[in-house]
Amino acid sequence: MRRGLFVTGTDTGVGKTIVCSALMQRYRDERPLGYWKPVQTGIEQDDDTAVVRDLGDCAEVEIFDEGVRLRNPVSPHLAARLSGTTIALADLESLAGRLATDRTWIVEGAGGVLVPLNDRELMTDWMARLGLPALVVARTAVGTINHTLLTLEALKQRSLKVAGVVMVGERNEENRHAIEHYGRTRVIAEMPLFRELTAAVVGDWARDELDRAGHLWR
Ligand SMILES: Nc1ncnc2c1ncn2[C@@H]1O[C@H](COP(=O)(O)OP(=O)(O)OP(=O)(O)O)[C@@H](O)[C@H]1O
Ligand SMILES: [Mg+2]
Known part of the structure; x- marks a missing residue:
């Protein structure tokens, strides 16, 4: 039985890696704890690990730090095709089998x-195989309601469990x-845009503000 969270988002660049x-x-x-980025595209400029x-x-x-690592900063299916390869869920599964239990x-x-x-499978197919609850990272800005509800609906429609949402950006109570x-x-945290991104700044915020009510692992 694997334990953990699958950190997904409403888009690329929303703040998943910072979360x-x-x-x-x-x-x-x-x-x-352990961190794993199974599929990384644009590896030369973006290395989330x-x-x-x-x-x-x-x-x-x-x-x-193992997984599919692709050069082109585009969608995984296309980055794989441009590199003359294909992403197979079975390969990702066997890597997942090596995660410390x-x-x-x-x-x-x-x-x-x-x-x-x-050609046939989406990120949700991989999420279903892994079986971890999804934490959705979303922006706070206008447009986020639609993007976040669409994301939650896609997860629920596939019977994928949702652990909650983290919103990133200037606080917006209505959204x-x-x-x-x-x-x-549940929105389990609202992460501001930090002026300076350092381990100390992220750590201080996380200890003070992330999941203050303790809902995440319930
Ligand atoms: N809380 C924050 N404070 C300041 N800057 C942030 C914050 N969150 C994200 N950013 C900025 O936005 C960029 C993109 O965020 P991040 O890399 O976390 O996105 P992502 O959702 O992980 O994208 P990808 O789909 O490529 O993995 C970061 O490099 C950083 O510059
Ligand atoms: Mg990232």
Whole structure:
């Protein structure tokens, strides 16, 4: 039985990697944690594993740095095709089989939930195989209600469990309430845009503000 969270989002660039870093800092004193990015595109300019290692203040044992690593900064199905390869869920599964079972895994997706991985399968197919509850990272700004509700609906329609939502950006109470009300979910934290992104800043915020009510692992 795998334990952990699948950190997904309403879009690419919404803040999943920063939220993963915060989760590492918030919960490592409660339980052994690990971070895994199974599919990384645009690896030459974007290396989420390196960011979490830094901003999450991670020890090497807390990082599983293996997975599909593709050069082009485009959707995984296309990045794979451009590299002359195909992403197979069976290969991702066998990597997942190597995750230490005594750790709770923070697994980061790529882009959003309906991103294609190959000709037939989407990110949600991989999420279903992994079987971890999804934490949805969303923006606070206008447009987020629609994007977040669409994401939650896609997850629910596939019977994927939703652990909650983290909103990133300037606080917006109305948008938060709308997401909780219409999405029948909980916003477990509102992360501001930090002026300076450092492990200390992310860690201080995580310890003070992330999941203050303790809903995440219930
Ligand atoms: N809370 C924050 N404070 C300041 N900057 C942020 C914050 N969250 C995200 N950013 C900025 O937005 C960029 C994109 O965020 P992030 O890398 O977390 O997105 P992502 O959802 O993980 O994207 P991907 O789909 O590529 O994995 C970061 O490099 C950072 O510059
Ligand atoms: Mg990321």
